Amino acid sequence: MRLVTPQQMRRLEELSDQNGVSYAQLMEHAGQQLSIFLLRQIRQKKGGKILFLCGNGNNGGDCFVAARLLSSQGVPVSVGLLCGIPKTILAYSMYKQLGDIPVLSSIAQIKEAIGIADFVVDGVFGTGFHGTLRPEQAELFALASSRFCIGVDIPSGGNAETGAVVPGTMRCRMTVSFGACKFGMVQYPLKTYCGEILVADIGIPESAYQQIDYPMAGITERMIANFLPSRQPDSHKGQFGKLLCITGSERMPGAAVMSAAAALRCGVGLMRLAVPRSVIAAMCARYPEPMYLPMQTDEKGFALSANGNMLLEEMAKSTAVLIGCGLGETEETKALVTRILQEATCPVILDADGINCVTGCIDIIKEVKVPLILTPHPAEMARLLHCTVAAVQSDRMEQAGSFAREHGVTLVLKGAGTIVATPEGAFVNSTGNSGMSKGGSGDVLAGMLASLVAQGIPPTNAACMAVFLHGKAGDCAAEHLSEQAMLPTDLIGELPGLFLKLEQRRHSD
Ligand SMILES: NC(=O)C1=CN([C@@H]2O[C@H](COP(=O)(O)OP(=O)(O)OC[C@H]3O[C@@H](n4cnc5c(N)ncnc54)[C@H](OP(=O)(O)O)[C@@H]3O)[C@@H](O)[C@H]2O)[C@@H](O)CC1
Ligand SMILES: Nc1ncnc2c1ncn2[C@@H]1O[C@H](COP(=O)(O)OP(=O)(O)O)[C@@H](O)[C@H]1O
Ligand SMILES: [K+]
Numbered sequence: 001m002r003l004v005t006p007q008q009m010r011r012l013e014e015l016s017d018q019n020g021v022s023y024a025q026l027m028e029h030a031g032q033q034l035s036i037f038l039l040r041q042i043r044q045k046k047g048g049k050i051l052f053l054c055g056n057g058n059n060g061g062d063c064f065v066a067a068r069l070l071s072s073q074g075v076p077v078s079v080g081l082l083c084g085i086p087k088t089i090l091a092y093s094m095y096k097q098l099g100d101i102p103v104l105s106s107i108a109q110i111k112e113a114i115g116i117a118d119f120v121v122d123g124v125f126g127t128g129f130h131g132t133l134r135p136e137q138a139e140l141f142a143l144a145s146s147r148f149c150i151g152v153d154i155p156s157g158g159n160a161e162t163g164a165v166v167p168g169t170m171r172c173r174m175t176v177s178f179g180a181c182k183f184g185m186v187q188y189p190l191k192t193y194c195g196e197i198l199v200a201d202i203g204i205p206e207s208a209y210q211q212i213d214y215p216m217a218g219i220t221e222r223m224i225a226n227f228l229p230s231r232q233p234d235s236h237k238g239q240f241g242k243l244l245c246i247t248g249s250e251r252m253p254g255a256a257v258m259s260a261a262a263a264l265r266c267g268v269g270l271m272r273l274a275v276p277r278s279v280i281a282a283m284c285a286r287y288p289e290p291m292y293l294p295m296q297t298d299e300k301g302f303a304l305s306a307n308g309n310m311l312l313e314e315m316a317k318s319t320a321v322l323i324g325c326g327l328g329e330t331e332e333t334k335a336l337v338t339r340i341l342q343e344a345t346c347p348v349i350l351d352a353d354g355i356n357c358v359t360g361c362i363d364i365i366k367e368v369k370v371p372l373i374l375t376p377h378p379a380e381m382a383r384l385l386h387c388t389v390a391a392v393q394s395d396r397m398e399q400a401g402s403f404a405r406e407h408g409v410t411l412v413l414k415g416a417g418t419i420v421a422t423p424e425g426a427f428v429n430s431t432g433n434s435g436m437s438k439g440g441s442g443d444v445l446a447g448m449l450a451s452l453v454a455q456g457i458p459p460t461n462a463a464c465m466a467v468f469l470h471g472k473a474g475d476c477a478a479e480h481l482s483e484q485a486m487l488p489t490d491l492i493g494e495l496p497g498l499f500l501k502l503e504q505r506r507h508s509d
Contacts, residue, residue, distance in 0.1 A: 001218035002180040002181065002199075002209065002217055003216040003218060003428060004182060006127035006161055009179060012179055012204050012212065013204070015204075016203070016208050019205045019208060024090060027058065027090055027091075028065055030202045031062050031065020031069060032065065034065070034066040034176055034200070037150075037198065038050060038066065038070060038075075038121070039070065049117050050117065050118070050120075050121060051114060051121065052064075052067050052080065052123055053082055053120060053122055053123060054081055055082055055125050056084055056086050056091070057128045058088050058126065059125055059128070060083075061088065061090050061095070062123055062126075062153065066121070067079055068099065071099070077101055078102040078117075079103045079104065080103075080104045080110040081103060082124050111143060114147060119149075119150055120144045120148065121149075121150050122144065122152055122155060122170045123152040126152065126153040126154055126160075129157060129158070133166055133167070133168040133169075139168075141157065145171035149172045150175070151170065151174065153175075153177050154185060154194075155169055155190070156169065158190040158193055159184050159190065160185070161183065161184055162184055163184040163417070164190065165190050165193060171193050171195075172195045173196070174196045175196070177197060177198070177199050179199075179200075179201075181218070183428070188416050214401060214424070214425055217428070218430055219430070224468050224502075225505050228465075228506060238269060238270070240267060241269050241453075242268075242269065242271075242272070242317060242319050242320075243318060243321075243451060244271075244274065244314050244317075245272070245274065245290075245323075245447070245450065246274045246295075246311060247275060247323070247325040247326055247327060248276060248279060249276060249302045249328040250276050250300070250301020251300070251301055251328065253276075253283065255440070256273065256275045256325060258489060259322060259446050260273050261287055261444075261489070263322070263447035263454075264287065264289055266451035266452055266466075266469075267455060268451040269455075270291070272290065272293055273290035274293040274310075274311060274314070275292065275294075276294070276297045276302075278297070280294055293310065295307045298332060300328075300330075302327070302328040304332045305332045305335035305339065308339045311340065312343055315343075315345055319456065320348070321450075322348075322351065322449075323351070323354040324353045324356075325353075325354075326443065327352070327357070328353055329357055333353065337350075337354050337357040338361065341358070341365070344370045347372070349373045350375070351374075351375045351446035352375075352380070355384060356380065359384055359386075362384060372407075372408075372410070373410040374412065375442065375445065376413060377415060377442060378393055378414070381399065381413055384403070385399065392413075396413055400421035400426065401421045404423050410422050410460055412463050418471070420463040422460050427463075429464075431467075433471075433478050435477065435482070435483030436474040438487065438488055444473075445470045448470055448495075449462055449466035472494075472498055473491040473494035473498060477490040477493070
């Protein structure tokens with residue numbers, strides 16, 4: 001699913017206009033698509049009165065077209081003007097074609113109409129919304145939201161660029177978005193205001209989409225199914241990658257266990273697991289598959305930089321390195337992480353404390369000569385950028401995309417609606433649930449990602465595949481264990497079922 005910012009949408013409309021599909025035709029198509037959708041809804045409900053709530057911009061214009069088309073087919077429609085007569089030439093010309101459709105402009109009339117409508121269509125504000133809602137608007141929106149409300153392009157009050165909402169934003173059961181889904185609609189909190197999202201084709205030429213800078217898309221199962229490495233019947237372990245994990249400390253051995261277990265379940269051929277010597281016996285009892293590399297530690301159980309030479313030798317034999325989960329943030333681990341990055345000979349996945357260790361010397365990232373993937377959660381991202389978590393969360397795509405472009409890395413900004421940003425474009429995940437908001441879920445993701453990269457899947461593809469499957473594993477776990485009780489380790493238990501499905505899908509394709 002394509003995702004666009006409001007600026008990109010405006011550029012698409014402009015390119016479309018230059019390529020023979022005018023602005024007026026786009027609006028006519030948008031209204032047509034909306035009317036087709038509404039007709040389907042009416043048929044399912046066996047009848048229904050439709051009230052279009054319209055603002056004075058082009059979002060209202062789409063509604064005038066739909067109202068005219070539906071009315072010509074005998075559907076009882078009315079229009080409520082919330083911001084007066086349309087301001088744009090386009091919307092005004094559509095408004096003038098309403099004919100004898102009832103137009104309500106007093107608040108009292110509109111309130112009454114909302115009360116008796118079967119469907120309320122929200123065409124008050126689209127991508128041109130800014131500022132806040134006036135109290136009387138918020139009150140009307142609350143009333144409309146209590147009905148079966150259908151969003152036009154985006155719920156009014158939502159920010160199509162960031163996913164922010166203002167108090168009183170319209171709550172829609174379904175939203176019909178034109179040309180492409182707006183990025184903000186797949187981020188929180190706006191996502192929860194959209195209901196089911198449908199994208200309507202309004203005739204923007206394919207060539208226009210191809211000219212958009214920094215394209216974005218939602219991650220789908222279909223997309224990631226093709227990334228699975230093929231397994232030939234005569235294959236051997238050396239063909240499925242060699243992963244070096246530099247993880248864990250005496251205080252956080254679990255992070256090493258979870259990332260390693262997840263990596264093993266994602267199919268890597270060989271794993272070397274560098275962890276503090278003291279935790280190896282317990283780990284090996286649980287997971288005998290990896291080759292264990294004992295690390296020397298300080299008196300608190302955190303790895304020393306003196307392990308560097310041994311780790312570099314092991315890295316030379318590896319196809320990917322995962323560093324950071326549970327490693328701890330000390331002067332010694334900082335020196336170790338820095339050295340691994342500076343001398344890396346294969347792709348590196350930098351997670352958790354691996355990220356924390358470089359926040360003071362972020363420019364070294366630009367000098368890394370191998371593909372680098374960072375997997376920060378919002379607080380780690382804020383540390384990287386030396387800003388607040390709120391600043392990260394208020395504009396996730398801008399923060400992730402700018403970082404990826406500036407540093408030439410793949411950046412996985414975690415949290416509901418995880419973003420995989422690369423220097424060329426970005427992907428957004430929609431799987432997962434709040435049952436995953438538990439310490440350890442990130443370690444599982446890091447292990448999965450590292451395993452896929454080690455197997456030779458290009459970093460961006462691997463990141464999309466890992467975040468999609470990680471969230472899907474969370475959704476499966478929640479189904480039979482509940483969001484409340486499920487654990488990060490349960491995600492690992494779901495992986496075999498998910499890979500089985502992907503393999504079956506590949507065999508049937
Ligand atoms: N262009 C095309 O060909 C196509 C466009 N399409 C449709 O156009 C939509 C974008 O239309 P748009 O740019 O006119 O903006 P829209 O969202 O209607 O709102 C702007 C109006 O609201 C006002 N306003 C804003 N905030 C406000 C507030 N807090 N309180 C009060 N007023 C406020 C704002 O006022 P102003 O900025 O002037 O102060 C302005 O008058 C898009 O979402 C899609 O539905 C489709 O048909 C496809 C083809
Ligand atoms: N509400 C949610 N919806 C979807 N995914 C979530 C949600 N909460 C957490 N996750 C996912 O779980 C993981 C948590 O990672 P992180 O915060 O690094 O955990 P930890 O470091 O404790 O292992 C991320 O991949 C994140 O996207
Ligand atoms: K709207």
